[in-house]
Amino acid sequence: MQGKRTERLGGQIQQVISEIILLKVRDPRLGFVTVTGVKMSPDLKYANIYITVLGADADAEVSLGCLENASGFIRSELGGMLHVKHVPELRFRLDDAALRGRRIENILKDIKDHHNGQDVPQDS
16 A cells, blocks of 8 residues: 555656746756656655756756755745645656667667678578
8 A cells, every 4th residue: 555655646746846847946057857757765755856858968967956956945835735744855866767768779779780781591
């Protein structure tokens, strides 16, 4: 039962934080940020917020710093929008799943290109 509660709360937090970042965080250095997921600690005291940022790696690092600086504001806004006894501490993390996916696609493409360039024996 605890797992369902953490997943449900994580989903709510993901939706609300996305809205807060889009509508209320006014830092010009903040890039185009997408909240890709939230992982709650089992005791619900901490929320790891996973984000991706459109642009270069340097843009992602700047945006991550902006969100870390604004975490107190975001947490207070979150508290006003969620009906929970304790608002979790927010920890922003860069989601590297897309980067890993692109890396795997490139490896598979290289393997395919390598095999297409060679005479590969075929079953007759």
